[in-house]
Amino acid sequence: MAAVTCARCGEEGPALEKPPLPGEIGVLVSERVCARCWREWLGMQVRVINEYRLVPADPQHFDYLVGQMKEFLGLKDA
Numbered sequence: 001m002a003a004v005t006c007a008r009c010g011e012e013g014p015a016l017e018k019p020p021l022p023g024e025i026g027v028l029v030s031e032r033v034c035a036r037c038w039r040e041w042l043g044m045q046v047r048v049i050n051e052y053r054l055v056p057a058d059p060q061h062f063d064y065l066v067g068q069m070k071e072f073l074g075l076k077d078a
Helices: 023-032 035-052 059-073
Strands: 003-005 012-014
Touching: 012 035, 023 059, 035 059
Parallel strands: none
Antiparallel strands: 003 012
């Protein structure tokens, strides 16, 4: 299994098996975020969706969610 140095926790950990999202953002996440931090984001994502009543199918809501994901994972400047 491949390893990455995670942008969020700064530790080397197991990489994701495949990009978790389509396109460039999925590749970025798979190259810079460890599997443990990605799982933590999935839990936080539910809270963000519920708190802000987001509909991920809405492009504006999806963009907001991606911004929150980047901030949480330490990819804000990426």
